[in-house]
Amino acid sequence: MDFALSKEHQAFREELLAYLDGLRQSRVIDLDAVSEEYDQDPKALQTKGLAFVRQLGKDGWLGIGVPKKYGGRGLGFVEQWLFLEELKYQSLPTGQLLIQSIIPALVFLASDEIRKRFLPLCMSGDVMFAIGYSEPNAGSDLAALTTRATKTDGGYRINGTKIWTTNAQNATHLWLAARTGAPDSRHKGISLFIMPTDQSGVTIQPIITQADEQTNQVFLDDVFVDEDLRVGDENEGWKFIMAQLNFERLFCISEMLREFHSLLHWWKSHKPADTSAYEFERRELAKVAADIEVCRLMAKRAAWMMDTGRVPEAEASISKVFYSTTHLRASIEGLKLMGPPGQVRFGERDAPAYGRIERGYRATPVYNFGAGANEIQRDIIANRGLDLPRIR
Amino acid sequence: MDLQFSETDTLLRSSAQKLFEERVTLGAKLELDHDGHASTFDQELWREFGELGWLSAACAPDPEAAVVLGILAEEVGRSGCATPFLRAATAALTLARHGEGAVTKRLLEQAALGTQILIPVGIEPGQKTILAEQDGKDFYVAFDRRLVEWAPSATGFIVMAWRPDGRPLLVHFDHDAPGLEIEPVETFDNAAAAWVSLQRIAVSGDAVVGSPESLENIDETIALTQLLSAAEAVGGAEGALDLVVNHVREREQFGRKIGAFQSIQHGLADVKILVDGASLAVWSALSDASLDRSCVGSAALATWLAQRAFQETAVKGALYHGGMGHTRDSHMQFLYRRAGTSHARLGTQWDLLGTISDFYIAPNLDRVTD
Numbered sequence: 001m002d003f004a005l006s007k008e009h010q011a012f013r014e015e016l017l018a019y020l021d022g023l024r025q026s027r028v029i030d031l032d033a034v035s036e037e038y039d040q041d042p043k044a045l046q047t048k049g050l051a052f053v054r055q056l057g058k059d060g061w062l063g064i065g066v067p068k069k070y071g072g073r074g075l076g077f078v079e080q081w082l083f084l085e086e087l088k089y090q091s092l093p094t095g096q097l098l099i100q101s102i103i104p105a106l107v108f109l110a111s112d113e114i115r116k117r118f119l120p121l122c123m124s125g126d127v128m129f130a131i132g133y134s135e136p137n138a139g140s141d142l143a144a145l146t147t148r149a150t151k152t153d154g155g156y157r158i159n160g161t162k163i164w165t166t167n168a169q170n171a172t173h174l175w176l177a178a179r180t181g182a183p184d185s186r187h188k189g190i191s192l193f194i195m196p197t198d199q200s201g202v203t204i205q206p207i208i209t210q211a212d213e214q215t216n217q218v219f220l221d222d223v224f225v226d227e228d229l230r231v232g233d234e235n236e237g238w239k240f241i242m243a244q245l246n247f248e249r250l251f252c253i254s255e256m257l258r259e260f261h262s263l264l265h266w267w268k269s270h271k272p273a274d275t276s277a278y279e280f281e282r283r284e285l286a287k288v289a290a291d292i293e294v295c296r297l298m299a300k301r302a303a304w305m306m307d308t309g310r311v312p313e314a315e316a317s318i319s320k321v322f323y324s325t326t327h328l329r330a331s332i333e334g335l336k337l338m339g340p341p342g343q344v345r346f347g348e349r350d351a352p353a354y355g356r357i358e359r360g361y362r363a364t365p366v367y368n369f370g371a372g373a374n375e376i377q378r379d380i381i382a383n384r385g386l387d388l389p390r391i392r
Numbered sequence: 393m394d395l396q397f398s399e400t401d402t403l404l405r406s407s408a409q410k411l412f413e414e415r416v417t418l419g420a421k422l423e424l425d426h427d428g429h430a431s432t433f434d435q436e437l438w439r440e441f442g443e444l445g446w447l448s449a450a451c452a453p454d455p456e457a458a459v460v461l462g463i464l465a466e467e468v469g470r471s472g473c474a475t476p477f478l479r480a481a482t483a484a485l486t487l488a489r490h491g492e493g494a495v496t497k498r499l500l501e502q503a504a505l506g507t508q509i510l511i512p513v514g515i516e517p518g519q520k521t522i523l524a525e526q527d528g529k530d531f532y533v534a535f536d537r538r539l540v541e542w543a544p545s546a547t548g549f550i551v552m553a554w555r556p557d558g559r560p561l562l563v564h565f566d567h568d569a570p571g572l573e574i575e576p577v578e579t580f581d582n583a584a585a586a587w588v589s590l591q592r593i594a595v596s597g598d599a600v601v602g603s604p605e606s607l608e609n610i611d612e613t614i615a616l617t618q619l620l621s622a623a624e625a626v627g628g629a630e631g632a633l634d635l636v637v638n639h640v641r642e643r644e645q646f647g648r649k650i651g652a653f654q655s656i657q658h659g660l661a662d663v664k665i666l667v668d669g670a671s672l673a674v675w676s677a678l679s680d681a682s683l684d685r686s687c688v689g690s691a692a693l694a695t696w697l698a699q700r701a702f703q704e705t706a707v708k709g710a711l712y713h714g715g716m717g718h719t720r721d722s723h724m725q726f727l728y729r730r731a732g733t734s735h736a737r738l739g740t741q742w743d744l745l746g747t748i749s750d751f752y753i754a755p756n757l758d759r760v761t762d
Contacts, residue, residue, distance in 0.1 A: 001401075001459060002683060003676040006393050078393065261760040268757040282753055283745035289752035290693050294669035297676055304395050318665050354762070375658070382657035385664055386637050389652045 003300070005078075012079050016086055019059065029055055035091040042093075042255065043213045045128060045170045049093040057125030062095050066107055070119055077306040081250050081299060088254035096252075097167070098122050102129050102175060104247040109240055110231055118194065130168040132176035132195070132218065133241065136161060140373050142177070143187040143238070147220060149178035156180075156230070158195065158223045164370070168204050168216040171197055175244075176225075181235045192237035194229045195220075211363035212346075248371065249302050249316035253295045256327040259356045260292060263334045266353040270338075281337060288333050291326040298322060314385030317377035324367035324374060331360035395675075397459075405463050411440070412471035418723055424474050425582045425726075432584065433475050433545060441477065442506030450484035451504040458616055458682040461485075462674070465620040469627025470634075472726040474582040476509055476542035478624055482617040483510035483550040489613050490562060490602045499548065499564065499601070510564075511546035513538060513588065514553065517614050517692070518743050524553035524561050524595065531555065531600075533563060534592040537575075541737070543586035544576045550601070551590075552610075560610060562602025563595045581733040582726060615691035616681045618739065622674050622691070622698035625734050629667045629698070629705040632727040636660065636709035639716070639724075656712060663705045670694065670701035689751025696744040699734055706731030 005013070024031045029052055037048045045053060056062055065080050066072020073079075080099055087094045106119050121127040138145040147160025158178055168174065174195045181189015197204070201223040207215050232240050267285070272278050298319035302312045312319070334357035335342045346355030368374050382388040397405070415437050424432060441447050449460045461481055468477055484503045487496055487510070502508030513535070514522040522538075524531040533553045543549075549572070551563045565572055571591035579585045637660060640651030650656055674697075677690035706728045710717045717724035738744070 001397060001675065001679045002394050003679045004393065004683075004685075009393065258760055261756050264753060264757050265760055279746070282749040283742070285753050286745040286748035287696075289756075290673075290696055290748055291669075293693055293752065294673060294697065297672040298669065300393075301395055301672060304393055308396075314664075315668075318668050321661075322665050322669060378658040378661035379654070381661035381664055386633075386657075386660055388637065388641065388657050388660070389649065391652065391654055391657065 003297070005082075009078055009082060012075070013082050013086065016061075016083060019061075020086075020090065020092075023055070031090075031092065034093070038091050038093050041213045042091075043215065044167050045093055045095075050125075050128070050170065053093055053095040053098075053128075054125035056095060057123055060123075062098055062103070062125055063123040064099065066103060066119070066123060070107060070115070071123060076303075077250065078300075078303040081252070081303040084250065084252045085254045085299075088252055089258050091258065095125060097129055097131070098125070100248055100250065101131070101244055105175075105231075105240065105244040109243055113228060114194070114231055127172045128167070128170055129173050129175050130165050130171035130197075130216075130218075132162040132165055132168075132174040134162065134164045136163050136217075139164075140376050142241070143190070145177060145179060145190065146183070147176075147178045149180050149191055149193065149225070151180075152224070155224055155226045156193070158193070158201075158220045158225055160220050162218040162220070163207075164215050165204075165218045166213075166215045168197065168218050169206065169214065173197060174218070177237055177241055180237075185235070187238040189235050190237040190241070191234050192231040192240045193225050194231060195223065195225050196229075199223045199225070209363075209366070211359060211366075213363065245372075246311060249306065249312050249319070251295070251299050251302070251316075251319045251323045253292060253299055253323065256295070256323070256330055256360070257292060259334070259353070259360045260288065260330055262353040262356045263330075263337070267337060270352075284333060284337070288326070288330045291322070292330065295319070295323045295326055314381050317372075317380040318385065320371065321374045321377045321381070324364070327360070327367055328364040331357050331364055335361060397463075401459055401463055404460060405467065407444075408446075408464055408467040409470070411437075411444075412467055412473060415440075416471040416473045418721065421472065421474070421582065421723075421726055422720065425720075437473075438475070438506050438509075441475075442504070446477075447480070447484075447506050448504035450481035451488050451500045453489045455684040456682050457485075458619070458678050461620055462623040462678040465623035466627030466630070469624035469629075469730075470631035472582070472628065472631060472723065472730060474584075476511065476545050476584075478620055479511050479542045480509055481620060482515055483512040485617055486512065486515050486550060486552075486562065486610075486613055487601060490606045490610060492602060492606050493598070495564060495598045496601045507547075509542075509545055509547045510550050511540060511542050511548075512617075513540055513549050513551040515550065515614060515617065517611075517618050517739055517747065519552075520554045520558075522551060522553045524555045524563075525592075526556050530594050530596060531561065532592050533561075533595050534590055536589050537587045538589070539577070539585055539736075540588045541583055541585045543574050543588050544584045546574075549588070553595075555604070559604035560602070560607045561595070561600055561604070562607060563599050564601045565590070565599065569593075579733060581729050583730075583733070611688050612681075612686060615688045618695050619674060619677050619681060619687065619691045621734075621738050622670075622695040623678065625695075625698040625702040625731075625738060626667065626671050626674050628727050628730055628734070629663075629670065629702040632702070632705045632709040632724065632731070633660070633663060633667055635724050635727070636705075636712050636717075639713050643714075643716075650712070659708055659712070663701070663708050666697075666701040666704055670697040673697045689747065692739075692744050692747035693752065695738050696741070696748060699738045699741075699744075702731045702734050 034048045034052045063072030068074040149156040176193045176195045180191040201221040203219040205217045305312045344351040346359035571593040573589040575587040673694035677694045681687040710728045
């Protein structure tokens with residue numbers, strides 16, 4: 001038993017760091033400007049971020065986990081996790097949705113035709129996706145979705161509304177779930193499509209969150225999608241959705257870690273002079289550090305499990321709940337330490353810890369209800385981790 | 393990177409579980425727990441520990457023993473067994489790694505067989521409270537009324553004392569040594585304990601089993617022994633979780649198993665998360681120790697998490713058991729009581745968090761500067 005990274009994993013990380021360093025020095029891309037843009041809205045790929053992700057694609061990094069026979073590097077989930085962690089810690093966009101969701105789904109689930117058509121485009125960063133699952137009345141209960149795909153000559157006509165479609169404004173395609181079965185067919189009547197966002201009938205309406213991040217509501221009004229853009233058989237979309245969600249079981253901690261380290265740097269020059277107050281504060285910080293370390297161990301375990309052919313089920317839900325609650329608590333503890341200056345907004349001059357703590361406080365609730373609400377995750381932990389009866 | 397146990401380790405765990413299930417029954421625990429207070433332990437079981445080679449695991453300096461001892465500590469914790477195993481392992485590990493001379497050799501040979509039960513005094517993280525005063529060339533050690541777990545069962549004590557120059561000495565006393573006073577005391581756990589006092593006594597010759605030179609890196613050994621207590625706490629938490637999950641699967645109210653109520657499920661999911669996190673932290677640190685890597689910081693972190701997980705799980709376990717877990721005739725109450733005493737066993741929050749801060753806060757103050 002050894003929890004430490006292997007020599008190969010360490011070599012991979014060093015290679016990545018050297019690559020980023022080289023990129024920074026060559027000034028092929030202004031990484032500081034990419035980071036600055038990313039800091040404004042980490043959820044959306046904008047101009048500089050997009051160019052950076054395309055550079056990653058050009059240099060082979062988006063195909064880390066893709067088997068060599070499909071043109072990738074054939075590495076494992078641990079390397080993918082290390083890649084995502086390092087870039088996020090440096091406030092750089094990662095193409096995470098491509099690496100973690102779309103590319104594995106194409107490699108392991110899609111037909112040869114779809115794979116040949118989209119995998120090279122994904123690995124080069126020439127296509128960008130947004131996930132079109134949630135609807136105004138189908139969130140945690142995704143099988144209740146009502147967006148309809150009606151068969152027509154050569155394809156489907158799609159009508160409905162998607163919501164929380166983050167990054168739709170920059171996406172070339174939606175990874176779209178739509179009902180092709182009877183209205184009450186629940187998960188047995190859903191199909192999956194790769195829908196170009198430039199089709200007639202697509203309207204993207206921004207929703208700005210309290211963290212100043214953009215997500216979207218997407219209205220689909222008689223949008224035509226070719227039949228050959230359906231992923232899998234008709235009405236078989238649910239198993240693809242579930243399998244694709246299985247690939248999303250790595251919960252990176254770097255965003256939280258960067259916020260926390262920013263807080264520590266601020267605290268270094270604002271420590272209380274009073275010894276007992278100082279001793280108290282450093283222990284409050286230690287509590288947060290301990291939980292962050294647990295998040296790191298949980299993420300590492302998930303990557304290791306996936307690399308060794310195991311599917312983290314309860315483990316992934318445990319990781320998700322613990323990460324999201326720790327991240328929120330870390331920002332709250334940061335605000336408590338800062339006192340009055342803690343309220344100064346991100347982007348303002350002299351905001352403590354570069355405003356990352358207050359921004360974290362505004363941004364982190366989403367991790368508690370997004371990507372499968374924590375209440376759903378607790379159901380999964382009880383059911384699959386403790387073998388208690390299913391409720392739903 | 394390999395996060396799984398070896399086949400040998402898995403076999404050890406299953407044989408330990410089987411032995412504890414067979415021998416540490418509710419009846420056996422109640423028998424030892426006369427009037428709610430243990431005064432002794434199962435001597436026959438202790439002999440079996442010796443025959444199985446479990447006692448000798450702590451009597452060799454090899455770092456690989458950390459995993460074996462961690463597994464055994466977890467299973468002791470899971471069963472709620474009243475045994476001096478962890479205390480004796482602490483004394484033996486300290487002697488095996490840092491002891492010198494013929495006395496050390498003899499004590500370890502006897503400890504491996506189970507005929508010598510050595511109990512540590514003052515071998516705890518950050519505790520430098522027992523002083524070795526110097527008078528000329530001689531050192532004198534004394535302490536007054538220290539609460540020592542399993543002292544009534546000890547055949548000898550291994551005491552860590554600190555010289556005026558801040559360097560440690562390791563001293564051995566037989567349980568009947570002149571000047572040593574052992575006053576048994578009742579605790580609310582099913583572990584025996586005593587107030588132990590030592591009148592000022594000169595320590596020299598055979599009594600000194602470890603010198604400042606041999607005690608270099610003692611912090612790593614103390615961290616490992618702390619980790620074993622953390623592993624015991626994780627085992628206790630897992631045991632409490634198993635008990636309460638089994639209970640809510642069976643207990644019916646309002647025409648349903650209470651485990652089908654979402655509030656119960658979510659309450660248990662929350663403690664499962666804490667137990668899982670503590671277990672990962674403990675095994676990550678134990679794997680470091682087993683590979684001879686430093687574990688001082690990770691041991692403090694794992695211990696703090698294990699303490700929290702054990703306490704939270706025991707409280708929830710007791711609450712969800714209702715009256716059935718509140719009676720003496722319940723496994724649950726044994727673990728609930730032990731969780732309460734784990735605070736004393738695992739170190740104070742103040743010390744643990746101070747060490748975590750040293751290792752996880754101080755080095756990261758300048759990691760992000762823009």
